Amino acid sequence: MSTTKTIAILGSGNIGLSLAKGLVKAGIYQPEQITLTRRNTKALSTLADNGYKVTSDNSAAVKDADIVVLAVLPQQLNKLLHEIKPAIWEQKHLLISVISGVTCADIRQQLALEVQVVRAMPNTAIAIGQSMTCIATDNASAENMGTVKSLFDTVGVTIQINEELMTSATALCACGIAFFLRSIRAASQGGTEIGFHAHDALKMAAQTAKGAADLLLQLASHPEQEIDKVTSPKGCTIAGLNEMEHNGFSSAMIKGIKTSAEKAAVLYDKEG
Ligand SMILES: NC(=O)C1=CN([C@@H]2O[C@H](COP(=O)(O)OP(=O)(O)OC[C@H]3O[C@@H](n4cnc5c(N)ncnc54)[C@H](O)[C@@H]3O)[C@@H](O)[C@H]2O)C=CC1
Numbered sequence: 497m498s499t500t501k502t503i504a505i506l507g508s509g510n511i512g513l514s515l516a517k518g519l520v521k522a523g524i525y526q527p528e529q530i531t532l533t534r535r536n537t538k539a540l541s542t543l544a545d546n547g548y549k550v551t552s553d554n555s556a557a558v559k560d561a562d563i564v565v566l567a568v569l570p571q572q573l574n575k576l577l578h579e580i581k582p583a584i585w586e587q588k589h590l591l592i593s594v595i596s597g598v599t600c601a602d603i604r605q606q607l608a609l610e611v612q613v614v615r616a617m618p619n620t621a622i623a624i625g626q627s628m629t630c631i632a633t634d635n636a637s638a639e640n641m642g643t644v645k646s647l648f649d650t651v652g653v654t655i656q657i658n659e660e661l662m663t664s665a666t667a668l669c670a671c672g673i674a675f676f677l678r679s680i681r682a683a684s685q686g687g688t689e690i691g692f693h694a695h696d697a698l699k700m701a702a703q704t705a706k707g708a709a710d711l712l713l714q715l716a717s718h719p720e721q722e723i724d725k726v727t728s729p730k731g732c733t734i735a736g737l738n739e740m741e742h743n744g745f746s747s748a749m750i751k752g753i754k755t756s757a758e759k760a761a762v763l764y765d766k767e768g
């Protein structure tokens with residue numbers, strides 16, 4: 497699926513660039529249809545060489561775009577909204593915010609405009625078409641939600657949720673990718689301690705994690721069902737697994753996700 501719409505990504509840092517690269521990789525956008533903004537555009541020179549439009553002028557980028565993606569940090573948002581407000585046309589623009597902890601209503605309130613806003617919470621695997629993206633809105637039309645879903649469907653799996661759950665989605669899916677990466681890293685460190693070179697251990701741990709995830713996704717089974725198939729009686733798996741649990745493995749993950757969700761809810765200062 498390709499589109500003739502143009503998109504401006506305001507704040508081309510980690511997630512903004514991952515999104516841009518993912519959309520181009522998926523074939524839905526040509527680089528020429530995407531404007532990337534950043535205060536220091538030197539950091540985007542390679543992307544400019546690859547055909548993306550690059551500018552530090554957010555208002556110009558908005559004027560040229562059908563879809564405007566807000567991808568700055570929460571503490572950078574109010575200044576950006578103030579800057580682009582005169583360039584936003586309520587009847588034309590669809591705003592997509594990937595910013596954690598900021599509601600659709602917060603954005604309209606800052607802009608003092610009744611523009612349609614959709615929140616999207618992707619993760620960095622969007623760069624390779626493997627994001628888990630949650631989307632939510634409080635005012636966008638079904639047609640615009642369809643547009644946003646189709647856009648993110650090209651770069652992973654998308655689900656629509658209630659906006660109240662967006663901070664939870666941030667913790668589980670956007671932060672979550674870091675939690676799983678750290679688990680894989682820890683497994684590889686264990687692998688090195690028991691005899692493998694570091695690069696082999698990392699590859700073995702990553703493929704094992706991928707296989708575990710695919711068992712759940714492809715067979716639609718439950719983790720414990722799959723774990724039961726691995727744990728031979730009096731065997732080495734249950735011995736290792738129980739040792740991890742005695743050290744708080746599941747508890748650490750649950751507590752970490754709860755802490756991230758609590759933090760996600762207070763990232764944005766409306767007055768800031
Ligand atoms: N990094 C991630 O995995 C995810 C991040 N998010 C959200 O995305 C947002 C961005 O996060 P990151 O990409 O990690 O941060 P980042 O710091 O890498 O990117 C933000 C970018 O915005 C630029 N910027 C700041 N003010 C600007 C302005 N006025 N005009 C143009 N560019 C401006 C900065 O120079 C920077 O390149 C945050 O609100 C975060 O909550 C959401 C999902 C995942």
Ligand SMILES: O=C(O)[C@@H]1CCC=N1
Nearest residue numbers: 596666667670671763
């Ligand atoms: O760490 C953060 O605040 C952002 C939001 C989700 C992923 N990164």
